Amino acid sequence: MASGSDGNSTYIGSEKTHILVDAGISNKKIETRLNELGLCGKDISGVFLTHEHSDHIAGLEVFVRKNEIPVFASRGTLEYLKDRDKYSRIFDYFNIIDSKNNIILGDLNIKAFDIDHDANEPFGYRVECGDKKIAVATDLGRYTKDIVKNLTDLDALLVEANHDIRMLETGPYPYELKRRILSNKGHLSNENSGKLICEILNDKIKKIFLGHLSDKNNLPELALESVRFEIFADDRHYNPKDFDIEVAKRDALSKVCYV
Structure with missing residues (x-):
């Protein structure tokens, strides 16, 4: 839905389950581009964060708060966000994951893997469906x-x-x-x-x-x-x-x- 130095967000989904990797564009842009896919924010089952840099989380707080969506990320990423008052209203939606366990959401199997970047425990993601x-x-x-x-x-x-x-x-x-x-x-x-x-x-x-x-x-x-x-x-x-x-x-x- 956006990929570049100014903002990143990727939609991945099946007929039954829909997720985002990162929410680095505004809530309005996320909703507009989901609408272009025939979806809306309420259809998203989870947001998976690669890391905490602003071009990957800029729209996270508003999007998660409005749609009450769980957020999945490394301990380092979520601890960084918890240190910032801006995200206090969505703390309850945070879920710590690691690169050893798979997360099952509907018919999607999501696996985080470690990457090298100057961030707090950054991840890439592999998603399988059948x-x-x-x-x-x-x-x-x-x-x-x-x-x-x-x-x-x-x-x-x-x-x-x-x-x-x-x-x-x-x-x-x-x-x-x-x-x-x-x-x-x-x-x-x-x-x-x-x-x-x-x-x-x-x-x-x-x-x-x-x-x-x-x-x-x-x-x-x-x-x-x-x-x-x-x-x-x-x-x-x-x-x-x-x-x-x-x-x-x-x-x-x-x-x-x-x-």
Whole structure:
């Protein structure tokens, strides 16, 4: 429903169960984009937070309070929110989860997995419904064997392609911010996004969204070209034209993917 430096929120659902990963846009935008999907806030069974940065929680308090929806996140994320009075009216909806247990909501099986980012216990998420499997993995400075394991055998994926390294290095950001973004707890570059995708490609994957693009240090066409080049150059000899890859829209509903 939105993916970029200014706000992030992803809808995942079946015919019976509907969830959001992050609520980093306004309540009004969340409701408007759910309406475009034929849903409303009351239809959401849970909000799963990746971490506590503002571009992932900006609309959380209003959306949860109005719709009385449970919130699931790591202990570190929720303790951060509990230290801020703004969220006091939704504390009762908080549910601590960890990366060892699965959460069952209706017919969805949701598994959190650890990622590397400069936040309090950040998560990615893998969601399964029957034999269908999708995942969300953004805000990660690097990928590990455990992350690759959690992204295997997928039907669809939203993965970070945050920046072009050369644009970042020569761009307007101060040195310290550049160093943070390039660190192992920063953000995944276009090239590394492509390398991660190469690790988890399979013959059944139907859709790959590239998400969380920087508005200052990236371009949609550059992200796409970089990822396609990594697939083309990889030893596994996949053809990038065989995969449906697109950049998730920054502030609008992206194309709906059905698996």
